[in-house]
Amino acid sequence: MRREGSALNGFGVVMLKEIADHFSSIIVTVLLAGVTAVAIAVVYLGIGPIKDTVSGLAIRDYPFLFLLLFSRSSLPVALPTLLSQALVPWFAIALGFDAVNGEHNQRTLSRILSQPIYRDALLFGKFAAGLFTLALTFIMLWLMIIGLGLYGLGLPPNAEEMARALVLLVITIVYGGLWFAMALLFSIVFRSAAAALVVSIGLWAFVTFVWPWVAAFLTASVTTPNNVIDFLQTNQAFARLSPVALYDEIVTIVLDPSVHSAQQPLVDSYLSRFGLRAIEPGSVPGSPIPLLQSVLIVWPQIVGLVAGTIVLFVVGYIVFQRQEVRA
């Protein structure tokens, strides 16, 4: 059966209203202040170590100093970890946990849906507005780090570094979209905003802190301890079921051109315990590879993040379409 008219009738109106709501909400204001503080801290605490590195080595020896601003700093945690484990999930959950149940609880849903729009427009509009807000926030954080970094280091990033930083930005927005889609799904499934928030935070804590342990436990139960490479690879495969691990992997590889394969950081960190270093067959160790190569290495992980986002959104969409309007 064909429906009359466009499913996207009213999409833009909903999106603009939601964006306006986001930027006038107290939660978003607080989080924006937090993001600003993070940017300042990252640069302020990051510049010192980089300058130390520079003094010991010529720029032509390591042409990617600017990227160190993103990947390393004397903060207790590096920026990518801070983003993957806290900032991005929190921001996305804060934007999404009351998106649909809020309309139920304010009793606005049936009134809005009695206007000449489909439910599709409402949900798409909300999703697009959340993604836009996330994107705008991370672009702001990104520009602040680059701007303050330029000022502090007195060292302009080269084209390759800018391209890599841009990939980091895009991946961060996609990762935010995944968490937002999850929060949106819970806001559809749970009529109480508090329940949606608690479940979202619970799931966040699980995939961030508990899953690595579970992955290690599962690995130990299916591998023999004498095959180290097998152990590491199996563990990585289990860990990748968490979006946090996927994002970390992508960012590690995109921000460090000297990484030649997805297993390398793992093997390196294992071998470094014994003061050893792995050499990939056919490559000069530590030599930088082009951005395209780095992206190709993590392409499956990127596809995984996008697919996860789409699956979560589609499940939410189906539940929302079938849901009764009345409370």
Next chain:
Amino acid sequence: MSDPVIEATGLTKRYNGVAVVNGISFSVGRGEIFGLLGPNGAGKTTTILMLLGLTDISDGKARVLGCDPVREPLQVKRQVGYMPDQVGFYDNLTAAENLRYTARLMGFDRVEREEKISASLRHVGLADVTDRRVSTFSRGMRQRLGLAEILMKEAQIAILDEPTSGLDPQATLELLNIIRDLKLRGVSVLLSSHLLDRVQSVCDRVALFNQGNIALIGSVSELGREVLGGGFHVEVEAEGQGIAERLAAVPGVQKVDQAGANRWRLTSDHDVRPEAASAAVAAGGRLFRLSVEEPSLEAIYTQYFETHEGARHAT
């Protein structure tokens, strides 16, 4: 009925095989105020949601302004204004901002929008709180804002779900006046309520709901005649001998009941107050009071369900 704007035939809604609305049929004429009345949970809101295409129809057919709400929901929703039970607005926005959002969804352009917003807010008496946040609004003000939205939409049909529930008598009166005004503008109104006496005064015709079925349908006076037997009850309070016999002899009186000391209740087919007065006086009695009861929905409803109690429990 000529020119019906809403037609429902055998409309049915089942949840998990249980019929909440069970094959109801009714139609609403143009410019009519039609009331869906009945206790909570009788299927009124579900019926309304089906007419708007906001919930699927399990069986039967609905036509709203000639459109099928299942296949052409946008066409229906463009011409029908809906005010849900306990209508909600965005608390963080002002009255005008709330209307602006829905006006955009309706597709009005900027100039048209602002004119309509201020005109409709003025019409429902909210002009001086245009820029106040809805969070400060009382229940009655929210309901009026809901009606302002329908006015702004210039809807041909207004569907109001429990428009007066939770309102104080003053606010109810104001709201009913706005509803009457909608009718004067040629808008057909479908309203639901469980408060029978309040809506009785505005409805041209009513349908009494019971357990997903329409028990009775018609104008209040028709239902009165049908259910209460005679249409009129006249109460006479008089002192004297043989008054009851005299009253019973008045033409048109079907029954005389003693309602208390020196008080009689007459059931008649027309208003027999003048005749009853002269009868009481002719009997040499002293007449203290004479009053006529309009058939009330409350009475019709109670009477109907008392006599159909068995049927009600059997379903």
